[in-house]
Amino acid sequence: MKNSVPTTVLLVLAIACGPAWAAGPVAATTYNWTGFYVGLNTGLAINDSGYTLRPTGNFLTDLHYISDNPLRTDSGNLNGAAFTIGGQFGYNYQVGRYVFGLETDFDYNGTDNSSYVNRPLASPLVGNIVHAVNQQVDCFGTLRARFGFTPAGRFLIYGTGGLAYGNVSSSSNVLFTSASDNYIGSSSGLHAGWTLGAGGEYALTNKWSVKFEYLYIDLGSQSYTYAARPPFTNFSYTTDLDTTQHVIRVGFNYKF
Amino acid sequence: MQKRFCNVVRVAIALTIFLTILIGTRAASQGQQTVVIVNPEANGQPQSLSPENIRNATPVPFPTLQPSETGLQQVLPVPESTSDNQSPVVISESGLPDPDANRAAATAFPHQWTNQGQANAERVSEADGIFANAAVQAEECAPSWGPLDWCQHPRTSYWGNYWKSLQTQYPWKAVGKLMFRDDEDDWHFCTAQVITGPPKNLIATAGHCVYYFDKKVYYKDWTFIPAAMNGNEPYGEFKFKTVRVLTRWIDGGNSRDDVALISLQNNSKGEPVGFYTGWLGVQLNLPYTQNLTLMGYSTNNSTNDDLKGKWTTVNHGQSFFFEDDTICPGFSGEDAVFIGSDFAPGSSGGAWISQLQPFQPSAAGNYVVSVVSGPLQCSQGGVVTSPSGIIEGARFSDANIGILCKAEGGCVTPLPGGQN
Numbered sequence: 001m002k003n004s005v006p007t008t009v010l011l012v013l014a015i016a017c018g019p020a021w022a023a024g025p026v027a028a029t030t031y032n033w034t035g036f037y038v039g040l041n042t043g044l045a046i047n048d049s050g051y052t053l054r055p056t057g058n059f060l061t062d063l064h065y066i067s068d069n070p071l072r073t074d075s076g077n078l079n080g081a082a083f084t085i086g087g088q089f090g091y092n093y094q095v096g097r098y099v100f101g102l103e104t105d106f107d108y109n110g111t112d113n114s115s116y117v118n119r120p121l122a123s124p125l126v127g128n129i130v131h132a133v134n135q136q137v138d139c140f141g142t143l144r145a146r147f148g149f150t151p152a153g154r155f156l157i158y159g160t161g162g163l164a165y166g167n168v169s170s171s172s173n174v175l176f177t178s179a180s181d182n183y184i185g186s187s188s189g190l191h192a193g194w195t196l197g198a199g200g201e202y203a204l205t206n207k208w209s210v211k212f213e214y215l216y217i218d219l220g221s222q223s224y225t226y227a228a229r230p231p232f233t234n235f236s237y238t239t240d241l242d243t244t245q246h247v248i249r250v251g252f253n254y255k256f
Numbered sequence: 257m258q259k260r261f262c263n264v265v266r267v268a269i270a271l272t273i274f275l276t277i278l279i280g281t282r283a284a285s286q287g288q289q290t291v292v293i294v295n296p297e298a299n300g301q302p303q304s305l306s307p308e309n310i311r312n313a314t315p316v317p318f319p320t321l322q323p324s325e326t327g328l329q330q331v332l333p334v335p336e337s338t339s340d341n342q343s344p345v346v347i348s349e350s351g352l353p354d355p356d357a358n359r360a361a362a363t364a365f366p367h368q369w370t371n372q373g374q375a376n377a378e379r380v381s382e383a384d385g386i387f388a389n390a391a392v393q394a395e396e397c398a399p400s401w402g403p404l405d406w407c408q409h410p411r412t413s414y415w416g417n418y419w420k421s422l423q424t425q426y427p428w429k430a431v432g433k434l435m436f437r438d439d440e441d442d443w444h445f446c447t448a449q450v451i452t453g454p455p456k457n458l459i460a461t462a463g464h465c466v467y468y469f470d471k472k473v474y475y476k477d478w479t480f481i482p483a484a485m486n487g488n489e490p491y492g493e494f495k496f497k498t499v500r501v502l503t504r505w506i507d508g509g510n511s512r513d514d515v516a517l518i519s520l521q522n523n524s525k526g527e528p529v530g531f532y533t534g535w536l537g538v539q540l541n542l543p544y545t546q547n548l549t550l551m552g553y554s555t556n557n558s559t560n561d562d563l564k565g566k567w568t569t570v571n572h573g574q575s576f577f578f579e580d581d582t583i584c585p586g587f588s589g590e591d592a593v594f595i596g597s598d599f600a601p602g603s604s605g606g607a608w609i610s611q612l613q614p615f616q617p618s619a620a621g622n623y624v625v626s627v628v629s630g631p632l633q634c635s636q637g638g639v640v641t642s643p644s645g646i647i648e649g650a651r652f653s654d655a656n657i658g659i660l661c662k663a664e665g666g667c668v669t670p671l672p673g674g675q676n
Contacts (some may be wrong), residue, residue: 064675065673181672235673
């Protein structure tokens with residue numbers, strides 16, 4: 001699903017812009033998008049993240065364990081929707097019916113999703129594996145190029161893409177019921193990735209415009225390793241967390 | 257007349273109730289193979305022993321032979337074979353301590369680690385040199401000497417955790433001093449060893465370190481001090497959570513039943529004992545003739561009374577058994593095993609270790625197969641004799657420690673990651 005999203009975005013852009021490109025430059029519209037702008041946005045951040053929990057440490061070096069490691073490896077998804085609000089600042093430059101721009105934004109993000117699994121281990125392992133993974137995205141920002149087309153009057157449709165970054169926190173707790181060995185760890189930090197999206201913007205007046213935008217944000221992978229409590233401290237677990245989100249938002253811009 | 261009749265009825269009813277309770281209690285106790293004592297303060301903050309408690313503690317006396325109605329112990333038949341009547345079974349594998357255990361202990365108990373050198377530096381007299389690192393060779397047996405003479409059962413003997421190089425190293429540090437009080441609140445000590453890691457945190461010792469058969473009383477307030485050396489406690493103290501002993505030991509006092517399991521609380525830093533010490537394995541039904549290593553806080557380690565039993569003594573020897581029960585009439589019979597050893601009181605409960613693996617990166621081997629019960633005792637015609645230089649212990653089997661482990665829900669230390 002994650003791979004299909006950018007493809008979808010490109011497809012939308014191709015459909016939207018294709019006829020215009022094919023038609024070639026036409027006369028300038030009555031509204032000119034050129035200029036700096038600043039604005040606010042709000043919307044939903046739909047979490048589409050995934051994780052893998054895998055044994056590390058002595059699990060990988062002690063021959064007694066190695067062959068059974070696939071049985072104690074788990075993957076899962078972190079899904080949910082959260083409120084997002086923030087602001088953006090950018091510059092547009094219009095040439096004919098084409099608009100080129102650069103925009104940066106920074107948003108609060110309320111993503112806080114967890115996954116909980118309690119399942120019996122397959123033979124020859126015994127007992128259950130219980131794990132919980134939590135992910136929080138506190139905020140994110142982007143620095144994007146915009147390439148747009150004005151199909152009619154004050155309406156602009158555009159595609160956008162560039163750098164994305166965000167503060168991602170995660171915690172993991174893995175427990176095996178047979179020995180009560182418990183692996184607990186967390187990680188928090190700024191992570192950078194990429195974003196791709198599309199949107200439409202309508203100039204309400206010569207100064208104010210309203211926009212609707214979709215962004216696919218991939219903040220990359222983060223891995224963190226954590227050991228068990230004594231006496232199993234040479235045994236550890238690693239969480240590989242892939243943070244991806246779909247952001248759908250509306251906003252207002254003021255051109256100056 | 258009517259009043260007297262009513263009194264008779266009342267007495268009869270009371271007597272009936274009393275007898276019912278008595279019979280019921282007896283029946284219930286007969287159904288139990290073990291007796292467990294639970295520490296009422298199991299969740300309380302552990303309180304350390306005072307240095308005086310440790311310094312002045314006396315070794316628990318070895319148990320004495322208990323004559324039965326026939327003038328002998330309750331003797332089991334001598335096994336037909338001393339080597340292959342049962343297959344050896346490992347019921348618990350040994351485990352290494354945490355690699356950072358000593359560093360963590362030095363951080364947790366800095367005073368103990370600073371004093372470690374001082375404790376070792378407290379020199380003993382030159383006369384003690386003979387105990388320190390001596391290979392005690394058997395004298396040549398004279399033709400007239402019999403199978404009970406110790407020359408038949410040579411062993412080597414040397415100090416154990418007196419040496420800094422051994423005190424805080426596995427497997428030596430899995431052995432420690434077991435402190436406890438008697439009914440007059442006097443402190444005594446035995447030897448015990450860690451046999452499981454968490455969550456069970458079990459140590460094995462002798463039954464007579466739990467229940468004083470001669471006086472028919474239980475000891476109390478058991479505290480385990482691993483690697484204890486002349487007042488030095490590098491890993492702190494571990495209070496008991498539960499103590500479990502065989503009902504047969506309480507009823508019969510035979511050396512084959514002289515074993516107990518004690519589960520420990522974590523120390524004052526919240527760590528389980530196995531984190532610091534690792535643990536020894538447990539093997540059942542080992543053939544009676546084996547090369548074994550014994551460890552214990554034997555009080556014949558020094559000529560200085562102040563240093564007796566302050567560190568472990570190690571004996572190497574070969575265990576044996578009497579196939580002919582006329583050699584030592586009245587000995588316990590099956591599941592009692594012997595070895596040439598000069599161990600004295602204080603070594604009670606000390607491990608008999610098979611496949612000792614010193615300084616190995618792996619914990620494989622290091623199986624406890626018996627614990628020190630006391631000197632071999634023979635009884636004939638009401639006369640008890642105790643040949644010098646031979647120690648007796650319960651040969652671990654399903655009939656002694658196996659019962660205790662079963663009652664504890666097993667003596668296995670679970671492996672991480674759901675490993676079976």
